[in-house]
Amino acid sequence: MKTNREIEHFVAPVEETPLLATDSLKTDQAPLSLWADAWRKLRRRPLFIISAVMIALIIIVALFPGLFTHVAPNDNCQLANSDGAPAAGHPLGFTFQGCDVYSRIIHGTQASLMVGVFSVLFVLIIGVTLGALAGFYGGWIDAVIARLGDIFFALPLILGALVVSQLPFMRENRGVWTVVMVLVVLGWPQMARITRGAVIEVRNADFVTAARSLGVSRLGSLIRHVLPNALAPIIVLATMELGVFIVAEATLSFIGIGLPGSIMSWGNDIAAAKSSVRTNPAILLYPAMALSVTVLSFIMLGDALRDALDPKSRQR
């Protein structure tokens, strides 16, 4: 509705909002890649700092147990000390067999961490490869890989582990690698699913089409453009799974199908301590605490990474 009302013509003084050159570039800030950006956010988050320090400490313990204890874990196990209270040089007391609890925890770190790290590594290799192929190419490749994953996904961990570890080859070679193998066989489908979803999300992006029309091959665009952009959820899941696998190893060892008793691990220690729960629950408590703290650190790290890598929050 046009009216005859007088409308004043207002013009702001030019000095008030100086005109910028249209679309000028800010050049005063340092360039920022996704990783640099994530790092900038992470280093200010207490959640990340605490978990990173904890994980660094755990890794050092695993690599150099000798730095933290001078007591050999299995020497001088004297039944006289069975379920003994803390004594000088033995801060956490003695196990049922009369071994030093503290020393066993320190030396058990290695096996637990190795199982976690290697399981995640192989799960990444298998899960990411299959998931990426399924998501990127779709069609029958997707169908076959998805069904294959479903088969393993349907098996509960304990049941699956019981079955797999009863295979003759597994029974004869029990050790870190057989546990890793069990966990990888049962753990890859989840990684494949996450990767598949992330890849599907990215594969239709304009920059992938742009790369294809530049002459980049399909596989080339998958490796160079799609995967790097799908990496964030994969990294987050991998970090969290590391914790989960360490728990799984302890669970399997606890029910006797994980690491053999000759290898020191937190799971074995927890299993061995169950007979002394009533007399000396501390023996159970200490390895369980080591386990929880480690797992918590990894899950916290995963949480912090997820926040930092969230593309939606990415801007100056």
Place this chain on the structure above:
Amino acid sequence: MTTSDVIISEADRADKPLLEIRDLAISFQTGSGEVQAVRNAHLTIMPGETVAIVGESGSGKSTTALAAIGLLPGNGRVSGGQILLDGEDISQAPEKRMIELRGNTIGMVPQDPMSNLNPVWKIGYQVKETLRANGRPCGPADVAKVLAQAGLPDAERRAKQYPHEFSGGMRQRALIAIGLSCQPRLLIADEPTSALDVTVQRQILDHLEQMTSELGTSVLLITHDLGLAAERADKVVVMYRGNVVEAGPSLELLQNPQHPYTQRLVASAPSLASRRIQVAKELGVESDELLAPGTSPGGAVVVKPTMTEDVLQIQNLRKVFKLRSGFGKSTDFTAVDDVSFSVKRGTTTAIVGESGSGKSTVAQMVLNLLQPTSGKIVFDGVDTSTLNNKEIFAFRRRVQPIFQDPYGSLDPMYNIFRTIEEPLRTHKIGDKASREKKVRELLDQVALPQSTMQRYPNELSGGQRQRVAIARALALDPEVIICDEAVSALDVLVQAQVLNLLAELQSRLGLTYLFITHDLAVVRQIADHVCVMEKGKLVETGSTDDVFDAPQRDYTKALLNAIPGARLMLPPEVA
């Protein structure tokens, strides 16, 4: 006696502003401290008046409007000034008072019709919800009436449908119905039609105008399109970087812009410009001669020898998609139907059409990313469907795309150097040093500083990203560039800049453009030839001047008529 009293009081009321914003300041709490989004904004809306706020993205236009209805995002607050509604300051009003006002006194039509209706509720229920919240009768008949008033045919049946059964235009009508259902005295329309096709946009705005003038509703229209604002509003308020830089009667503002920013805006608004962008300096032609192409000896010398050759010939192109419909059944959907045209070397051909017209499918097929169902695409004398892998690789060097979404077409993990270098690396051109030199040259060509090389796409604005995309497309020295809505997502000023850049590159490098767009105003600025598509078919082709001056088909006429601002007569020196 009593009647004259009433007349006086009504006239009195009509003279007082309905909404007055005084020295409004709005700030947002962000991770890096408090940011001022709006400063010293002021604006007055009289009863029954339509006022438009115009500005580019980030200018604070939507923020100002949201403050008026008390819907600022959680981290924003009014940090100064007043918002007077009928003399009552509502800038710090409690939530309870705002709830009373919303719907009844101030209505709102939000921007995106696709996401602003709740997909799990029927349209009728969503209208009813509004009516009930404002204590109005909300029976099925009332709902149908409201919807019918907004121009929805067969309203009673439509009210029982879900949003996904509605087209974009119908959804926007439903939203307008909701916004006006309680007959508010002020309607805030935030880019109500920017997601719609031009012809639909026109219908909706016509209808909105008619409804609000019947009801005597004041409208606060927020838009980025100066032409649209001038056509629809009594008064235009121009915002720039959070400040109101100019306000005044719409026509006067266009004809006589005072503030340098408004002048810039008027000069580059595509819907107002009538003439093709020419790079006069490069060609050394006087601007008079530009108006009569072909007669100018200076310009013709450069282009003429190649002008005659058809670099692209599209013959009877068809593309049929199989749509899945239930178990194993499929129906055919013909996206592109018997399309033929040719593109001359060194010229710009625009394919125009509304969404769903098949124009992007044509582009995909020309780029050899999609196989045609039948028909031929002949590039430089060779049928592109006969190419083997190696030849396609070579073909890709010569035909390059620029995509619509400058935020999506650059890999966020690659810095600008790697992005522009990628085509060179893929085609194994030169060594590391020569590639870097080429990237620097390309950045110069698209007028970006060389320091951009180290940056990542998320640090650049939309226009800058589009320049990077252009630089990447130019890296292989292609002959043909397919621009798929290449400037549609950009602000007007940036759009003008990018169009100028494209025109300049064309005259310098002899490029051929195939320009896919829905925006006829842009076509007029850049294209030599136009192909108008409707529902997969080519309805009209011709030189831009012919099509614009004497459109043959009704559809083309409707499209041309729907350009906002097209009906405004401006003195040529402004346009």
